[in-house]
Amino acid sequence: MDLATFAGSLGLDAITPALAGSDNVNSSELLGGNEVKRTPTEANGNSSGPRIGVFICHCGSNIAGTVDTSKVREAAEKLPGVVAAKENKYTCSDLGQDEIIAAIKENKVERVVVAACSPRMHEPTFRSCIQEAGLNPYLLQMVNLREQCSWVHSREKDKATEKAIDLVRMGVAKAAKLVPLEAREVPVEQSSLVIGGGVAGIQAALDLAQMGFKVYLVESEPSIGGRMAQLDKTFPTGDCAICILAPKMVELARHPNITLLSYSEVEEVTGFIGSYEVKVRRKARYVVEKKCVGCGVCADSCPVKVDNEFDMGFGKRKAIYVPFPQAVPLKYTIDKDNCIHFKTGKCKACVKACANEAIDHEMEDEIVELKVGTIICATGFDTYVPMKRGVYKYWEYQNVITGLELERLLNASGPTGGHLIRPSDEKTPKRVAFIQCVGSRNKKIGVNYCSRVCCMYSMKNAQIIKEHEPDTEIAVYYNDIRAFGKGFEELYHRVREEYGIEFIRGRPAKLSEDPETNSITIRAEETLLNKITERQFDLIVLATGLQPSEGGKRIGKILSLSLSPDGFFMEAHPKLRPVDTAIDGIYLAGCAQGPKDIPDSVAQAKAAAASAASIMAGKNVKIEPLTALIDESLCVGCGLCEEMCPYGAPEVFESDKGTKAKIVEALCHGCGTCAAACPQKAITANQFTDEQIASEIVSALGGIGVTAEKAKKAAKKAEEA
Amino acid sequence: MREAEKTFISGLREKLVEDKIIDESQLDPDFAKEIVKYGGKDVMTCLQCGNCTGVCPISLKIDYKTRSIIKFCQFGLKKFTLETRWVCATCYRCYEHCPADINPAEVMIALRHIAIREGVIPPFIKMAATNLVKYGQSVKPDPEIERVRKELELGDVPSRDQEYAKVVREINLLVRSTGYDRLIGIESEVKS
Numbered sequence: 001m002d003l004a005t006f007a008g009s010l011g012l013d014a015i016t017p018a019l020a021g022s023d024n025v026n027s028s029e030l031l032g033g034n035e036v037k038r039t040p041t042e043a044n045g046n047s048s049g050p051r052i053g054v055f056i057c058h059c060g061s062n063i064a065g066t067v068d069t070s071k072v073r074e075a076a077e078k079l080p081g082v083v084a085a086k087e088n089k090y091t092c093s094d095l096g097q098d099e100i101i102a103a104i105k106e107n108k109v110e111r112v113v114v115a116a117c118s119p120r121m122h123e124p125t126f127r128s129c130i131q132e133a134g135l136n137p138y139l140l141q142m143v144n145l146r147e148q149c150s151w152v153h154s155r156e157k158d159k160a161t162e163k164a165i166d167l168v169r170m171g172v173a174k175a176a177k178l179v180p181l182e183a184r185e186v187p188v189e190q191s192s193l194v195i196g197g198g199v200a201g202i203q204a205a206l207d208l209a210q211m212g213f214k215v216y217l218v219e220s221e222p223s224i225g226g227r228m229a230q231l232d233k234t235f236p237t238g239d240c241a242i243c244i245l246a247p248k249m250v251e252l253a254r255h256p257n258i259t260l261l262s263y264s265e266v267e268e269v270t271g272f273i274g275s276y277e278v279k280v281r282r283k284a285r286y287v288v289e290k291k292c293v294g295c296g297v298c299a300d301s302c303p304v305k306v307d308n309e310f311d312m313g314f315g316k317r318k319a320i321y322v323p324f325p326q327a328v329p330l331k332y333t334i335d336k337d338n339c340i341h342f343k344t345g346k347c348k349a350c351v352k353a354c355a356n357e358a359i360d361h362e363m364e365d366e367i368v369e370l371k372v373g374t375i376i377c378a379t380g381f382d383t384y385v386p387m388k389r390g391v392y393k394y395w396e397y398q399n400v401i402t403g404l405e406l407e408r409l410l411n412a413s414g415p416t417g418g419h420l421i422r423p424s425d426e427k428t429p430k431r432v433a434f435i436q437c438v439g440s441r442n443k444k445i446g447v448n449y450c451s452r453v454c455c456m457y458s459m460k461n462a463q464i465i466k467e468h469e470p471d472t473e474i475a476v477y478y479n480d481i482r483a484f485g486k487g488f489e490e491l492y493h494r495v496r497e498e499y500g501i502e503f504i505r506g507r508p509a510k511l512s513e514d515p516e517t518n519s520i521t522i523r524a525e526e527t528l529l530n531k532i533t534e535r536q537f538d539l540i541v542l543a544t545g546l547q548p549s550e551g552g553k554r555i556g557k558i559l560s561l562s563l564s565p566d567g568f569f570m571e572a573h574p575k576l577r578p579v580d581t582a583i584d585g586i587y588l589a590g591c592a593q594g595p596k597d598i599p600d601s602v603a604q605a606k607a608a609a610a611s612a613a614s615i616m617a618g619k620n621v622k623i624e625p626l627t628a629l630i631d632e633s634l635c636v637g638c639g640l641c642e643e644m645c646p647y648g649a650p651e652v653f654e655s656d657k658g659t660k661a662k663i664v665e666a667l668c669h670g671c672g673t674c675a676a677a678c679p680q681k682a683i684t685a686n687q688f689t690d691e692q693i694a695s696e697i698v699s700a701l702g703g704i705g706v707t708a709e710k711a712k713k714a715a716k717k718a719e720e721a
Numbered sequence: 722m723r724e725a726e727k728t729f730i731s732g733l734r735e736k737l738v739e740d741k742i743i744d745e746s747q748l749d750p751d752f753a754k755e756i757v758k759y760g761g762k763d764v765m766t767c768l769q770c771g772n773c774t775g776v777c778p779i780s781l782k783i784d785y786k787t788r789s790i791i792k793f794c795q796f797g798l799k800k801f802t803l804e805t806r807w808v809c810a811t812c813y814r815c816y817e818h819c820p821a822d823i824n825p826a827e828v829m830i831a832l833r834h835i836a837i838r839e840g841v842i843p844p845f846i847k848m849a850a851t852n853l854v855k856y857g858q859s860v861k862p863d864p865e866i867e868r869v870r871k872e873l874e875l876g877d878v879p880s881r882d883q884e885y886a887k888v889v890r891e892i893n894l895l896v897r898s899t900g901y902d903r904l905i906g907i908e909s910e911v912k913s
Contacts, residue, residue: 391818443821444818444819444822479770505771506772507770507772507820508775509771509772509775509776509818510775510776523775524775525771525772525774525786525788526771527770527771527774527788530786530789532775532781
């Protein structure tokens with residue numbers, strides 16, 4: 001397709017002859033270029049289109065340091081329709097905004113072009129600015145001279161200026177085609193869904209409940225508490241993890257505004273900010289929660305013993321169990337896979353034992369439907385599982401354990417009652433080594449990030465071991481020590497100075513086991529010594545890193561959340577919107593967004609709760625009108641839009657005129673995928689209509705001083721491509 | 722020189738100062754780029770964890786620290802790296818373990834390329850190259866080797882055949898036309 005046909009297909013017949021025409025035709029007139037000298041004030045203003053104001057920002061030296069802004073202004077003045085062109089050091093400042101307001105009032109500007117930074121930064125600022133001056137806020141066109149021009153072309157100043165002029169010309173061309181749009185308001189449900197009952201989810205739920213909102217907390221495990229409940233002590237202060245978490249868990253369970261849905265999974269989420277509809281599967285516990293008092297007689301009578309996942313396989317539990325004594329809710333759950341009754345149809349020892357008749361083997365999964373205004377996603381993390389045939393022999397040597405396993409072995413309510421033993425002979429290890437950065441900072445396994453907690457938890461655990469058994473020799477094999485938080489560096493000093501823990505800079509190369517003693521020799525280059533050493537230890541602890549949780553990945557798909565390169569959920573903006581997601585009304589808390597320690601998780605949970613509350617407190621929420629629109633008379637109901645949309649906004653329905661599609665505005669993000677895909681051209685994306693985009697393209701191709709020859713060349717190039 | 726200095730460090734003083742302080746002028750800031758040019762990966766991504774040294778079969782036997790060599794490369798100490806001994810067997814174990822995904826073995830190969838171009842050529846390389854143009858193989862034919870081959874019931878090395886002479890001539894032609902002889906400094910050995 002040549003350019004002329006392309007333009008024609010977009011309904012731009014006016015330019016067609018110019019593009020296809022003879023060499024003698026100066027197409028610039030037709031293209032809206034400008035050969036004839038005009039003064040910016042009168043002549044341009046008299047043209048039939050809307051009156052346009054162009055405001056060029058220096059952004060200090062961010063833009064003006066590279067782009068010659070006065071040249072850009074001069075070029076802008078000559079563009080058709082432009083009645084005012086101004087420069088400002090900071091257009092976003094009060095002064096800059098006042099200038100825009102003044103131009104709207106004095107020069108009767110009807111469309112505003114701000115040539116400054118990315119619309120992600122200041123589009124809302126300028127929208128409210130022109131609204132203040134009486135214009136429809138959507139009659140604004142941002143031209144990105146900073147991220148897309150000056151920053152990327154800082155070494156080619158002349159070309160950057162040229163590009164800036166092109167970009168402004170395109171912006172002006174589009175501005176002429178802008179139409180006013182109205183934002184719609186929808187009511188907000190005064191309730192929130194929190195997914196995940198770890199410390200982040202618990203804190204977010206409590207905060208929202210305190211603010212008076214109804215909260216549903218969904219946890220997939222039988223008890224809330226998450227990973228923090230498994231830990232022994234917390235760094236750097238050495239507080240007992242469950243001792244500080246349990247009060248929050250109890251408060252959550254008792255709070256009148258919170259409905260706790262433990263042992264449940266979020267199955268489906270539909271709707272949009274303000275009114276999400278959620279389906280939650282309450283997995284069958286085979287114990288009636290209302291009747292169970294948590295006495296534990298059933299577990300005593302149960303004949304089945306299996307490894308307890310909560311103790312990382314070190315301790316045992318029964319087939320009817322609570323994962324740990326402080327569990328909330330303290331309701332027993334039958335593990336269907338291991339229960340004799342489900343295997344053979346016999347036993348029922350627990351049923352006989354239970355005085356409250358709480359046990360019901362016939363129970364079935366139940367689907368609960370909720371309606372909420374906002375969602376907080378706090379799905380947490382999984383720890384890295386060492387490779388099957390890796391260097392650190394986790395699966396081959398019994399005395400190689402992970403950090404989380406060590407937490408359980410040190411925990412007073414753990415399988416050993418807090419007495420550290422090594423798995424091979426259950427003796428107390430005298431020499432312990434920690435190996436850092438296992439499953440973190442390793443490009444080979446595709447994990448490039450630092451897990452942020454391993455350095456500190458290894459130090460903390462080393463200190464606890466020393467407190468239990470002061471004559472233990474402890475060495476930490478590290479690459480870099482990251483002790484960046486409050487009180488972290490002090491802990492690093494303490495473990496070296498007071499506890500005599502040795503820090504060896506080097507990544508172990510080889511582990512070999514003595515078959516008789518089961519002790520393990522580590523070979524490593526001690527890089528600060530520049531020597532290869534071999535040392536023997538009784539127990540090796542791998543400081544395994546944090547990874548996005550499997551359950552979280554499933555939830556991410558249900559909520560259509562985007563992921564960062566590291567696989568954790570991506571925030572809307574890394575600095576300024578760290579708890580928001582790209583989807584309105586859904587927020588992130590805790591390790592779902594990236595590895596973090598407990599204080600950071602709690603802080604983020606509070607931030608997510610505040611963000612969710614700020615939406616719900618408003619009762620209504622405005623929905624951007626930058627959505628797709630379907631022209632029903634053109635729609636043939638093929639359903640391609642429904643298939644293509646990443647947000648599930650289009651809906652195919654039967655009307656008296658046949659099968660048609662419609663767009664649920666609140667779900668639509670205005671990405672334009674459907675508009676591009678629609679074979680009938682029945683869909684337009686507001687503020688990105690074909691006409692608007694084509695006007696930008698045409699002005700990009702045929703700028704000031706364009707000749708028919710140039711246009712022909714461009715057409716030829718397009719054809720070749 | 723003061724009496725005390727004479728007693729304790731005597732004439733070593735000059736040498737000590739020369740060896741222990743690395744002057745900025747000895748650094749080549751573009752050295753990492755040069756290594757990339759000769760086929761190595763970017764050494765700047767190295768975390769200096771020492772895993773490569775630990776797994777290196779050579780470094781267990783002799784004083785050869787893969788990690789230190791990479792550090793020299795990062796630092797731009799070209800002079801030091803050129804003197805690196807050509808002992809790397811390119812077994813690629815370091816590559817297998819490297820968490821920064823550098824390939825130290827290929828960095829070693831790049832360093833050899835650079836050393837040759839800088840004229841730092843170990844004598845055995847010259848010898849091997851000479852053997853190549855003379856006999857068509859890098860190891861000189863040797864009656865002892867022939868005897869062992871016979872013992873192991875292996876065939877004769879066909880170095881005396883007419884066909885083989887043709888191959889040697891072709892090798893000479895290749896060596897001459899690629900300029901390899903001038904690079905290594907064995908022009909006199911190559912038959913035109």
